[in-house]
Amino acid sequence: MILLILGLALWVGAHLFKRVAPGPRERLGSGGKGLVALLLVVSVVLMVLGYRAADFVPLWEPPGFLRHINNLAMVLAFYVYGVGATKGLLSARIRHPQLTGFKIWAVAHLLVNGDLASVILFGGLLAWAVVEVIVLNRAAPWVRPTEVSAKGDIKALLIGLILMAIAASIHIWLGVNPFGG
Known part of the structure; x- marks a missing residue:
């Protein structure tokens, strides 16, 4: 369940980052979009692996x-x-x-x-x-x-x-x- 919960937390964090922390997100510039996209891909992988492995x-x-x-x-x-x-x-x-x-x-x-x-x-x-x-x-x-x-x-x-x-x-x-x- 840990991977599932980590993936879910990463998904939520990556999506809300721009709204919750607009200053740090803006400082990342256009590269921030790539970082967020990477975090979302990692979050989906973690959710899938965690879900499939869960009891x-x-x-x-x-x-x-x-x-x-x-x-x-x-x-x-x-x-x-x-x-x-x-x-x-x-x-x-x-x-x-x-x-x-x-x-x-x-x-x-x-x-x-x-x-x-x-x-x-x-x-x-x-x-x-x-x-x-x-x-x-x-x-x-x-x-x-x-x-x-x-x-x-x-x-x-x-x-x-x-x-x-x-x-x-x-x-x-x-x-x-x-x-x-």
């Missing part, structure tokens, strides 16, 4: 039907995550579509994983995303995007479905079939 400590047994809800939520998560980048209509209604998609992703995973390592990983990432939204909302007022279109929503949905297929393939490759069986 299975059951907290509850998720009912089977939640797998279907999880899969629908994952399609929604990928769609919402991408809608900001594609300038879909929804991007004018959701201030932080990527973080909103990330929160949907975390909740979906909490629905189908009832063990301690999953609660630490997905619950911790959900908590980070909530804090990140709060910090960002306090930093500056929102200027709603004005140039949005339904074409962006369609593009986000198609990209989301492709990413869902890729994510499902990776899960299956790792020995976890998100569709059952």
